[in-house]
Amino acid sequence: MSDDERLRELENQIVRVKGELALRDGKIEQLEFELSEVALNDEMPKHVSVGDPMGALLSIYYSRNHLQTAFPEVRDGDYQRLFRWATSTDEFTTVLGRYRGWYANDPWSDIERLQRELDQIRKSAMFRTFRGIARIVDTLFPDGTLRGRLRTTAVDRLQPKESVPK
Numbered sequence: 001m002s003d004d005e006r007l008r009e010l011e012n013q014i015v016r017v018k019g020e021l022a023l024r025d026g027k028i029e030q031l032e033f034e035l036s037e038v039a040l041n042d043e044m045p046k047h048v049s050v051g052d053p054m055g056a057l058l059s060i061y062y063s064r065n066h067l068q069t070a071f072p073e074v075r076d077g078d079y080q081r082l083f084r085w086a087t088s089t090d091e092f093t094t095v096l097g098r099y100r101g102w103y104a105n106d107p108w109s110d111i112e113r114l115q116r117e118l119d120q121i122r123k124s125a126m127f128r129t130f131r132g133i134a135r136i137v138d139t140l141f142p143d144g145t146l147r148g149r150l151r152t153t154a155v156d157r158l159q160p161k162e163s164v165p166k
Helices: 003-038 053-063 065-070 072-076 080-088 093-104 107-123 125-140 146-158
Strands: none
Touching: 053 065, 053 080, 053 093, 065 072, 065 080, 080 093, 107 125
16 A cells, blocks of 8 residues: 555544544533433522523523532522623533523613613602502402493593504
């Protein structure tokens, strides 16, 4: 066998081995994903679903003691540091990789801002006034009565009609 033939054979073997390694890497990532879905701690809340970004992250969090130790604030609803970890880690790329953009946007910061705005609205005099009027209307026109149906009809007629585009 000539040196050229031997070289081609070795190159073919290298390509074959690289292909096998790639398949094994994919299998390892798939097994990690399945493990993260199945092997969860008993502490995992029952409402967590691994099919959404938050559920996937929490499933990993509750299945790994080192993450629970590193991010104890998660138990109090503070996810910011855990989100930063999820965007920077090379672990669990099969599970977390598809949601990286979601974690990077820190969705909880919007929720906190909106909660503060809602609290301000609820404290406003206008909101309290309209809420008081609504309570009086609810008392005078209760659901399930003739007066309640009258209220529903009146409200329906006051609603703007959707115009159909021509």
